[in-house]
Amino acid sequence: MTDLVAFSQSEKTIHNSHKFGFTLSPPSYGFWKTMIQPFLITNNLFGYIDGTIPSPSPSISVTSSSRKDKEDAPVQQIQPNPQHAIWVSYDAHICILLLSTISESAFQHVQGSTSPDLWQCLERTYAPHTASREYILKTQLL
Template identity: 45%
Template sequence: MIMALISSFTTDEKKSNYSQKFSFYLTPTNYGYWRKMIHSFLLEHKLFDYMADTIPGAPKQLPHVVATTADPKPEPRDNPNYSIWITSDAHILMLIISTLYESAFRHVQGDTSYDMWSSLECAFALHSYSREYTLKTQLLRTKMKGDETPNAYLNRA
């Protein structure tokens, strides 16, 4: 079985701080905007396949090859895609993390960019039970400030 090599980030891409391109952070109220911006950025840089799990985690080693007379007991081989996949996925994780407020970070689960994307989707997407719970909890905790008008309070709520 021949595996295609995953392309690695260039040195310039690794050194650049993509988060400086974003002047916003994910909050409980701007998920749709945040998702659209991050999604577009990842598509533009050909990185969304990691988030969509189209490029799933590469195994550390490739399976055994068929034994031959020259090599009667083949050993597993190191996968050349493994280190590229790990560093690329970590780069995407850092990009996403750099756009999260601490309050949004508590919803992050998993170890891969796909896991993180999925957990944020579950927490903030419009039609999820987790999102409904988060919004209800925030609403119940919303209190009117001493100098706040009723209209300002209702708008904030």
């Protein structure tokens, strides 16, 4: 796995300043996805959603080469994984981007705490020609 690099301040500004002129509503999923997906791809963020950039472990095992009571005896220590913190930051940023484009009527169907969870939930709920989409529409009609 390649090392993740934290957002620069200018990248955060560029992503946050991009305002989409549309929101996801039940009938506009195709248009919404057509606009959001290329934006995420061109900003190297889509890998977080599709799983090609998986969440690193929250902690890592680090071996130190010596201790005071035993010379040169390796010691295993568990430390926070800095790569995990960077991944969480990117993931939260993507969640903000996705949530900022969702209408109030669509927001009631949003579930998930990570960007892949949100993306999959929206896809299951609004993607056309699926059994779950038919079920949701029939339920809404009743």
